[in-house]
Amino acid sequence: MPVASHEAGGQTIWSLLEQSIARWPDTKLVFSTSGEEHVRSFAELRADALRLAEGLRRRGLKQGDIVVVQLPHCPENLVTFLACMAAGLVFVPVVHNYGPAEIGFMLRQTGAKLLIMPARWHNFDYPARARALAEIDTLQCIAFTGEAVPAVDKALAWSSLLADQPLSDVAAVDLRSPCMIIYTSGTTSVPKGAMHCHASLIAEAEQTSCYIDMLTHKTMLQSAPAGHIGPISSILRQMIFGFDIVYLDRWETEVGVDLIRRYDIGWSIGVPIYLNAVLPAKKAGTLPSFDTFMVGGTNVPPALVEEADRAGIRASRSYGSTEHPTVTQGKPVEPLAKRARTDGSLMPGCGVRLLDDDDRDVAQGEPGEIVTSGGELFLGYFDASLNATAFTADGWYRTGDIGVMDEDGFLKVVDRKKDIIIRGGENISSKEVEDALAHHPAVLEAAAVGWPDERMGEKVGAFVRLREGAHIDMAEVQRHFKDIGMARIKTPEHLVVVDEFPRNPSGKILKTELRARARAAGA
Numbered sequence: 001m002p003v004a005s006h007e008a009g010g011q012t013i014w015s016l017l018e019q020s021i022a023r024w025p026d027t028k029l030v031f032s033t034s035g036e037e038h039v040r041s042f043a044e045l046r047a048d049a050l051r052l053a054e055g056l057r058r059r060g061l062k063q064g065d066i067v068v069v070q071l072p073h074c075p076e077n078l079v080t081f082l083a084c085m086a087a088g089l090v091f092v093p094v095v096h097n098y099g100p101a102e103i104g105f106m107l108r109q110t111g112a113k114l115l116i117m118p119a120r121w122h123n124f125d126y127p128a129r130a131r132a133l134a135e136i137d138t139l140q141c142i143a144f145t146g147e148a149v150p151a152v153d154k155a156l157a158w159s160s161l162l163a164d165q166p167l168s169d170v171a172a173v174d175l176r177s178p179c180m181i182i183y184t185s186g187t188t189s190v191p192k193g194a195m196h197c198h199a200s201l202i203a204e205a206e207q208t209s210c211y212i213d214m215l216t217h218k219t220m221l222q223s224a225p226a227g228h229i230g231p232i233s234s235i236l237r238q239m240i241f242g243f244d245i246v247y248l249d250r251w252e253t254e255v256g257v258d259l260i261r262r263y264d265i266g267w268s269i270g271v272p273i274y275l276n277a278v279l280p281a282k283k284a285g286t287l288p289s290f291d292t293f294m295v296g297g298t299n300v301p302p303a304l305v306e307e308a309d310r311a312g313i314r315a316s317r318s319y320g321s322t323e324h325p326t327v328t329q330g331k332p333v334e335p336l337a338k339r340a341r342t343d344g345s346l347m348p349g350c351g352v353r354l355l356d357d358d359d360r361d362v363a364q365g366e367p368g369e370i371v372t373s374g375g376e377l378f379l380g381y382f383d384a385s386l387n388a389t390a391f392t393a394d395g396w397y398r399t400g401d402i403g404v405m406d407e408d409g410f411l412k413v414v415d416r417k418k419d420i421i422i423r424g425g426e427n428i429s430s431k432e433v434e435d436a437l438a439h440h441p442a443v444l445e446a447a448a449v450g451w452p453d454e455r456m457g458e459k460v461g462a463f464v465r466l467r468e469g470a471h472i473d474m475a476e477v478q479r480h481f482k483d484i485g486m487a488r489i490k491t492p493e494h495l496v497v498v499d500e501f502p503r504n505p506s507g508k509i510l511k512t513e514l515r516a517r518a519r520a521a522g523a
Contacts, residue, residue: 016240025041027244029075029238029247031247033072045075045078050083050166053086054165058163060113061089066089066113067115068106068116069091070117076145086171087171091180092180093182094227096121099485099486100133102486103115103133110181130144177197178195182228184427185428210331215267223248224270244263257281261287267293271424273455273456274293293314296318296320296425305317309340316331319344321427327350328352331345342410343410344411345409349374349375352370352403352411354366354369356368364407367404419511421450421461423453423460440477441470442467448463449518477492
């Protein structure tokens, strides 16, 4: 049995897997995808992962090479993740709504040799995406899961990557070297690759023991989109704590409620839209086991947490990011006022400071930019030029959010310093939307802001100033974003044409005033 090497006092993700199989042999992983359910054990995933790791080596992938994966929650997704950990490759998960523009940027920036995606999944046209990407020189092949392989250059079946024999020598890895890159939108016009290592990912999973110990029913529903860091954290928590997880590939309320009922699921993590969706069934008394929800990823209305509490779900807010996954977390046993009106207290091992514009600590109760530290903090961005502004001089991560700490040590996020939109838990760069709008011949100037939305938290709102005599409407904006290959999630859903923008004395557009207009319109 191959065992991964690791530094004294630390573990690799592969050695954690081996330990989990020995300690929790009956742990189940249920994948509900495209109307089908597949049940796997960690031992079964491990066997396939070793065959895939050997197959990737035979195709010339060497330790440190990068594999980009755009798959939903399915066995192949986790098998690929584990194979990368066994072979010392770098795993790059991609959310399903990123299109050729975003994926192409990732492939070119990283020099990835392999792209894996479904041949078919719901209404997404993956072969069309692949045809737009096949011309990238560094990309050697595009592997498709499923029985049919589309007619695409460099295409092959995922199953053909599985060798007859398993990998015999699991890679020895440095716990602090990158093993995963997750691309996230921020203030830049292109996605930013946040690098994590074995040590940071395991630290993130281990520190949630203070939350998991409080659960009455530990089977979990994981419906956050694959490609986020949350599902990766969940799989590692499952290895450490031995509970079952049911993975739902795309949120559908009827399916989600049915899974909760049939598998006696007790808790979940997600954005407000998921919590809202299960409340009617909980109020009707049909979900007796489901009593805990960790909610975050966007603005969380206190009223939602209070409503959930009355229905019998102990919801609590959390705060984190791709770069630092869980900074604070409300606990199920804490008072409702803290769970509903703050973003929780610090997780073990995490540090938070609140700074003014001169990087001085603010007084308790005063707002300041949230900067964080901790073992689960990312290594930095793949594009190292971004790191100078991402960290303070003494190494704390600048979140770009404004928070207030109360006298009990509970954090409340009150504003956003970074110019991003958070739609259903997905970060969207305002600048990326603005740059795309500026490419339209009718648009002279554009500003994108978060438009309040009860269901999604925020949607993309666009204010545009047009060239003389030009005209544009929402249908034309949607057509333009589709034509340039932008992800649908980044397409504006609210459009306002203005004669002039509000500006400060230096001429900069005052986004605060535009956000106020959006809030007034969305009220």
